[in-house]
Amino acid sequence: MERYDLVYQLYDEYDTGTLGEYQAFVDVFPAVDSRVALEHWQDANEELERRKNEIRADFAAGETFAEIASRASRDQAFTALDLEAKYGRAVNVLVLDVDETLRSAGGTDNEIPRDTLHVLTEFHEAGVPIVICTGQTLENVKGFAIQGLGSEIVHSGELSIVYEAGTGVFTPGHGEATKQLLYEELDETIRDVFDDIRSRVLPEAPGDLRRGCHLQGNEFNVTMKPNYETGSSKARETIDTALVYLIDLLADAVGTHLGDDIESEETLVDWTRAFYAAQDPEIRAVLESEGGYPDLDADELPGTLESVLERIDVAYYEADAAEIGSLELNKVVGVERSLDVLGVDDPFSLVMGDSKSDLRVMRWVDENDAGISAAPEHASQDTLEHVLETDELVFDRGKSVDVLRTVYALNRLARLG
Numbered sequence: 001m002e003r004y005d006l007v008y009q010l011y012d013e014y015d016t017g018t019l020g021e022y023q024a025f026v027d028v029f030p031a032v033d034s035r036v037a038l039e040h041w042q043d044a045n046e047e048l049e050r051r052k053n054e055i056r057a058d059f060a061a062g063e064t065f066a067e068i069a070s071r072a073s074r075d076q077a078f079t080a081l082d083l084e085a086k087y088g089r090a091v092n093v094l095v096l097d098v099d100e101t102l103r104s105a106g107g108t109d110n111e112i113p114r115d116t117l118h119v120l121t122e123f124h125e126a127g128v129p130i131v132i133c134t135g136q137t138l139e140n141v142k143g144f145a146i147q148g149l150g151s152e153i154v155h156s157g158e159l160s161i162v163y164e165a166g167t168g169v170f171t172p173g174h175g176e177a178t179k180q181l182l183y184e185e186l187d188e189t190i191r192d193v194f195d196d197i198r199s200r201v202l203p204e205a206p207g208d209l210r211r212g213c214h215l216q217g218n219e220f221n222v223t224m225k226p227n228y229e230t231g232s233s234k235a236r237e238t239i240d241t242a243l244v245y246l247i248d249l250l251a252d253a254v255g256t257h258l259g260d261d262i263e264s265e266e267t268l269v270d271w272t273r274a275f276y277a278a279q280d281p282e283i284r285a286v287l288e289s290e291g292g293y294p295d296l297d298a299d300e301l302p303g304t305l306e307s308v309l310e311r312i313d314v315a316y317y318e319a320d321a322a323e324i325g326s327l328e329l330n331k332v333v334g335v336e337r338s339l340d341v342l343g344v345d346d347p348f349s350l351v352m353g354d355s356k357s358d359l360r361v362m363r364w365v366d367e368n369d370a371g372i373s374a375a376p377e378h379a380s381q382d383t384l385e386h387v388l389e390t391d392e393l394v395f396d397r398g399k400s401v402d403v404l405r406t407v408y409a410l411n412r413l414a415r416l417g
Contacts, residue, residue: 095133
């Protein structure tokens with residue numbers, strides 16, 4: 001019988017909804033010192049196994065179908081079938097953004113849900129390495145990773161952290177390769193520009209901006225964050241102002257370290273604004289709204305200036321952050337280094353993310369037939385469009401577990417050969 005027919009039979013003839021509820025209860029039941037509660041958990045576990053045993057007895061690949069039925073919804077199971085038919089292989093590494101992907105300020109109270117964490121532990125137990133790929137600082141990521149997944153998983157040698165959007169990689173348990181500061185591999189001019197910006201960014205900021213934002217504690221990138229709730233009107237106003245300020249500060253720093261005369265400081269600022277406005281329509285919109293959009297053609301940018309700016313990234317995250325980073329150091333570079341340290345030679349990854357920095361990784365796996373991509377429904381427009389054009393793995397805010405369960409089912413099906 002065809003697999004599609006078997007899955008139809010599975011979800012038509014068995015009460016998979018109740019089965020899934022028992023599985024979810026058993027998986028995430030909190031550790032409590034209560035005899036009554038523990039007896040309730042034991043009863044649920046016995047009923048779960050009884051229902052699974054019915055499926056195990058009725059299907060040739062009963063263990064596989066019992067696990068799929070208990071952990072994936074009907075839609076997730078059929079999506080997994082489609083993915084298995086299309087790619088013919090299992091996902092062998094997870095590449096996961098955190099903020100607004102695994103967790104969401106608007107959907108999960110900015111905590112990674114327990115069901116998501118549990119599924120991640122199941123992938124780990126199945127030997128699938130996890131790459132946490134984020135713009136956050138290393139210390140922040142280590143903290144919630146250990147709290148959520150446990151020190152044993154974080155230090156197992158099968159988990160890697162790409163932090164600050166690719167400026168560093170931390171893979172515990174790998175000796176000299178454990179921590180790699182990729183920014184130290186940049187040439188001196190670029191590092192000098194960043195050192196200059198970092199030393200001046202807050203001391204020279206206008207008073208209102210200095211009081212309204214703070215620097216994220218990065219090792220290399222310069223990231224300005226609002227002192228207001230992310231997404232609020234005050235946060236948006238602050239970050240829009242911060243973006244223009246960072247671009248102008250970058251222009252001054254580049255001019256200082258180039259040592260070339262480019263007509264005037266004002267012209268240097270205008271050319272830099274024009275360059276980044278041409279790179280990103282969101283940046284252009286902010287410059288226009290702030291009255292700072294220059295009447296210059298970016299195609300006529302002086303070559304010496306362009307040779308530096310084309311290596312430096314300015315990123316705008318509406319009402320969340322304004323950032324300067326290196327285009328030579330991005331999440332793709334970090335992920336490649338992580339996979340090398342983890343020994344994943346032939347990756348077929350699940351990439352989950354919501355931003356333009358995640359989109360670079362998604363495009364990389366697509367171009368290299370190295371995986372599939374998923375995004376929340378509130379992801380950036382370009383990211384969402386890419387996901388819809390590939391495998392349409394879009395999930396609701398705070399429900400990253402839905403895609404993880406789909407991929408869990410895919411991996412189970414792929415084992416059948």
